[in-house]
Amino acid sequence: MRFLYAAAVLLLTSAAVSAQSTNAPPRAPKTPTSLPTPKAEPAEGSYAAPVDHEKSGPSDMDVGPVQKHFVRASAMDTEPVNDDLYNNKALKAPEKRALDKRISVPLIHDVQNDGVIANGTPAMQYELTYLNWGAVTNEQLDARHGHYFTITWKNKGPADDFIARFQYREVKSQEVIRTLEQPMAHVHGAVRSYFAVTGDAYSHYGPIVSWRFTILKGDTVVAEAKSFIW
Numbered sequence: 001m002r003f004l005y006a007a008a009v010l011l012l013t014s015a016a017v018s019a020q021s022t023n024a025p026p027r028a029p030k031t032p033t034s035l036p037t038p039k040a041e042p043a044e045g046s047y048a049a050p051v052d053h054e055k056s057g058p059s060d061m062d063v064g065p066v067q068k069h070f071v072r073a074s075a076m077d078t079e080p081v082n083d084d085l086y087n088n089k090a091l092k093a094p095e096k097r098a099l100d101k102r103i104s105v106p107l108i109h110d111v112q113n114d115g116v117i118a119n120g121t122p123a124m125q126y127e128l129t130y131l132n133w134g135a136v137t138n139e140q141l142d143a144r145h146g147h148y149f150t151i152t153w154k155n156k157g158p159a160d161d162f163i164a165r166f167q168y169r170e171v172k173s174q175e176v177i178r179t180l181e182q183p184m185a186h187v188h189g190a191v192r193s194y195f196a197v198t199g200d201a202y203s204h205y206g207p208i209v210s211w212r213f214t215i216l217k218g219d220t221v222v223a224e225a226k227s228f229i230w
Helices: 002-023 122-131 138-144 199-205
Strands: 071-073 103-113 146-170 178-198 208-217 220-226
Touching (some): 103 122, 138 199
Antiparallel strands (some): 146 208
């Protein structure tokens, strides 16, 4: 009996204390007795000058996964154009030739990706979508605009090392001949070479109007294909 009485008194005391703590007014925040000493603004000219970030060309993301398969000319010429480029000196240079009937160029396919969607077959629509795949910003689309060549050639002879060379002229640079090359190691059977003019080179010089594709073994031309007006 005494135990029950003691427990009841303890419960009532706890309830009274809880009620007093719940109804108690909130405590006022403490006012700081001192503040940190203010610091003066730096004198004029003591701030560091803004840093100019160096501008760079298209990144790998801008170029795109498809374009990485192509040997590309995407920058403008670093040297000024001179008379040697305009008088077809590249064509007048002596060239070793020993055409091999076992090496042929059966197919040359080109497509211009310049932002204009062709009203053609679904395959033509898909090809432009494929070239632009992954491009989101205008900079990425501009970096992928260009003239693309996919060249299929065959070597029916024994496997050997070759150089695939692509020479071309563009609309706005008239008779200037530029060259792209792609080493091809241990070639046998059908293979493909990929060449493209993109980015600044395409926007300044325009699409390709004439071209010549040659296959070299060492320094000797063993096969070739060229456009009608070359």
